[in-house]
Amino acid sequence: MAELTYRDAVARGIAQEMERDPDVVCIGEDIAKAGGVFKATWGLFDKFGAKRVCDTPIAEQAILGAAMGAAMTGLKPVAEIMFADFAAVCWDFFANEFPKTRYMTNGQVGVPLVVRLGNGGAARFGAQHSQSVENWCMMIPGLKVVAPSSPVDVVGLMAAAIRDPDPVIFLEHKSLYATKGPVPDGEIVDTLGTAKILRTGRDATILALALMVPRALAAAEELKSKHGIDCEVIDLRSLVPLDTRTILASLGRTHRLFTVEENPRLCGWGAEIVSIVADEAFFDLDGPPVRITTPHIPLPAADNLEDVVLPSVSRIVETVRRSLAS
């Protein structure tokens, strides 16, 4: 059992699969010799060489096109699009090419690849380098969307993503790269589409993803210790497939729902889940489901401004507390 950073877990997960399967190749800007701008691919180039870990020009469409064509014909590419915001310059691949090919070809052609993105805020990078694009990806039929919150989940979900026969968008949270956690030795393979209950509780269910998971957990601690409110905290881990069973079962116990979303408000993943819950578990609910999100604004760069707009522990505590009191 090693103590790994989230960053090192990325490289560990990829290395595990590269060792196992010679068809796994990595491609992206500065990922090879330099080990990645976030150092998340550190060591892969030394281990696997320039043939399997490839630096590219600044050309995100070329990167994803190369990954797609290779995936269609037998390789298992893992492509990096450095900052998640840059998905916008190659969105055609996310929206129109990867996810529709199997369907349009009546099942003839699959696109088994992984796109890794440095997602999310809290790093003071400003509006064009801090976005949470999980909702961009969730809304496209045909993609799978994963966003781990801990090193061990990074390793296991990375392995699952690479082995998956469909295009998987793998969202690594930039502000989690430096965090640490225990990771067992040996091969780790997790399952896409499974949420994890990180804390059980009777009074309310809090759903969170990625950076919002530690915040939701901290809020739950405080709600319990200071206000006697006992929250269940679920780390969704995967938006597509979505583990609605775990969510609905939890609600069947707690009868109150809160989402903690880093994405800007409109059409966030929490909206989708609230709409599922409102439809399918309406009579389970004892009160309104409440979404705690970044407001619907571009992200400000300054630290103190960014801190007021991203969902914080205190905002979660206050929202849950007031909502349960009313």
Added chain:
Amino acid sequence: MAELTYRDAVARGIAQEMERDPDVVCIGEDIAKAGGVFKATWGLFDKFGAKRVCDTPIAEQAILGAAMGAAMTGLKPVAEIMFADFAAVCWDFFANEFPKTRYMTNGQVGVPLVVRLGNGGAARFGAQHSQSVENWCMMIPGLKVVAPSSPVDVVGLMAAAIRDPDPVIFLEHKSLYATKGPVPDGEIVDTLGTAKILRTGRDATILALALMVPRALAAAEELKSKHGIDCEVIDLRSLVPLDTRTILASLGRTHRLFTVEENPRLCGWGAEIVSIVADEAFFDLDGPPVRITTPHIPLPAADNLEDVVLPSVSRIVETVRRSLAS
């Protein structure tokens, strides 16, 4: 009062504003000499000439960049991105450039432009030429998003969009272009962010947009005549700003909510509205809010396949009927 097609209403709305304001210019592929692939800009080139109605290369980033730079420095460009699906090849402008500039510059620079898109399905164009991208746009903070359903709304909302000081995404529905409706003579200027109650009713509120509006209306007729269910039908017209007041007021009367969304299920506009309603009008609801959407799949090309996946009058009728019965 003239009877105009939705297609002609586009040109009429733009022409009205071009006559009024010499800063209004049009730019796009095949929009000038050829009058547009959908013929929605027909006549503008003859009337206003090559200086104000400009054909471009196939280069959507160049088109939107030109529109943006011109907008930042004083013009009021109206850009066409032919099929809405092509927004994916220039998504950087929708997601990162237009909507964040005013904010990031602390209010120094605005981007007053309109992007027109041929949106939606039912035209048998297949998965890459039929998408409904209203949710792509709604989820980006800083954009305004408009999607009219009738010729008169096209004219008035086009004028409002062109006069608006913010970037407005104007979604024209391809399968409505040939539909007709009365349009009063003279200048028409509508207001962004206002929904229209097209039919009042006591038993349920049905929200719809664009092509789903005539379907929702037809379903409401049938629900009334065949099943005695009296639905209120609201044409949202604008997703941002969102007329939540009209929605919540209607729910205060009917206590049941249905959305009819052409977008694929996950993170559609209906999810957002359900989440607002569930939070703010929870105790007004007599039963679960239900979303009627295209399933979360790419669109098939064949007519009979496309017909089963887009929300149809009969699916709306059945869903509302069964839901109110249970």
Added chain:
Amino acid sequence: MKSAAPPADIPADTRLHLYHLQVLIREAEQRAYDLFLENLVKGTSHLSLGQEAIAAGFAAAMQPGDLSFCTYRGHAHTLARGVSVEKVLGELMYRDNGLMRGKGGSMHLTSVEHGVMGSYAIIGAHLCIANGAAWRAQYRGEKDVSTCFFGDGTTNIGAFHEALNFAAIWKLPVVFVCENNLYMEYTLNADVTAVEHPAADRAAAYGLERIVIDGNDADAVYNAAKAAYARARAGEGPSMIECLTYRHSGHSRADPAKYRPAGELEKWKKRDPLKIYRARLESLGVAAAKLTEIEQRAKAEVNAATEACRAAPPPPVDIAFTDVYANGGAAWRN
């Protein structure tokens, strides 16, 4: 422009094959148009009438296992790789016998078993995707070459630039074929392009050779293709070939193509690739009867396909919900 085919010895049966392919495409495309007029082609369609020599020349120069990446204007390339007319027309007519049973439509013809790795309807992407298939070949030491077909108008979009640079630096076994038919949809591409030859005049920007050929002469196409494939298989990297041609019909099914100057179509019809090739074969001493037999064989195949398609049912509606994911289904939740 590299002028007509060098006298290089194209074998006689290859020449007959080239003629057959061109005639078959012509017949099938014309039939597609007729069926559209009959209201039986329900989606859009983009014909290659007048551009047949390009599809024929490249396909004939390919080896089995070579891969084609096409655009929405891809019927010709699909047929040229040996996909049956019935499967192509069936897809255009949204019948259950169609190549993708109506799920893709005319713009997305794909037949993996024939090496047709898809037809792409959003300008630009497939140049990047073709690189990926070539990367796989290079990575694994496989000897197939990927060919990417696109139009003159496509040379102005960003993905073109990214793909060409990428292919060049990695020396990928990929051949980029620009079918320069002068027009984008309804706009003359010359009006919006900074250079005369939209592809060839940019080859140097990627360290590639400038190649312009007569796209209406199947021999010229075949020879250029052969040379490019030999280079690719020898590890010498990508080529870009600009083929000068003209589409006889409108951009898509309903376009009357009124934007053309008077006489332009007539001028190009004099250079109809089928006429050129029939004359070539006759001058090489091929018996007229042989040529007529080829023509009749093509017509018969198209007629039989048409009948099969008219008789075919629409696809069953449940297939609308299959094959979103590899497990065969569309479930995004448990």
Added chain:
Amino acid sequence: MKSAAPPADIPADTRLHLYHLQVLIREAEQRAYDLFLENLVKGTSHLSLGQEAIAAGFAAAMQPGDLSFCTYRGHAHTLARGVSVEKVLGELMYRDNGLMRGKGGSMHLTSVEHGVMGSYAIIGAHLCIANGAAWRAQYRGEKDVSTCFFGDGTTNIGAFHEALNFAAIWKLPVVFVCENNLYMEYTLNADVTAVEHPAADRAAAYGLERIVIDGNDADAVYNAAKAAYARARAGEGPSMIECLTYRHSGHSRADPAKYRPAGELEKWKKRDPLKIYRARLESLGVAAAKLTEIEQRAKAEVNAATEACRAAPPPPVDIAFTDVYANGGAAWRN
């Protein structure tokens, strides 16, 4: 490479101004780095140490009203247009006295009153946006020129290609300036680019002249800029100028730049633009005292700015919710 400045008569006071700008940028950038080491620059930052001659040369050649479009590596260009050091450092430090009060950050410096129409952090887009400003000038018959600065790595992205073709066909009054500092972030651009001169070797693909200059010689830059602006103002269309240079520091604040071969930095430091220019001025007979005075003026401005920034408060948090829309607010609903 067009070699050093033709003896063309750059006026003496322009030369002093060029020196002042370079020194000021150098001092401000070095201070930004020191403040980062002090943990006072909280976001990212991208310095132009070693590239000052380009910012100075272009800015000095511009007229009031001309517009600059910069990248995240835009402090230098912003300062060169006359924005105060305090406002720039304040923005890097996320203080209320910053150019955008901390809402944009170092990558988005914008000062409309100085013609700095923004700094763009996603590679490629601003080449297209600069075209738009130039289109407005052309449309209205206004005489300003837009200048778009970008790096060598940017020449491989699609938007570059779209922008250049578009500017060329519309003959827009825009000047594209490639600051070729050899590297993208941590990768040698030559390793991923098909031609030697990433911008200049592609100029012909847009019908433009091939221009490569010494980007470390402010006179060469100034003269090339003047010529391009004259052409643009005369309606002769866009220019693209590739400036050869080198960044002395890492890509962004925390990059130790270990990927550089030994000796490379030292070689380029011998061609430090400030050294070159100081020597030039001395050889032209400018008194050392005059130069020292310029240097001290710059240092003083930077010191005063630093003190002002240290003393400035952070922005009030309510501005996080302003200026999403033109009405000043962020409301997306009623």
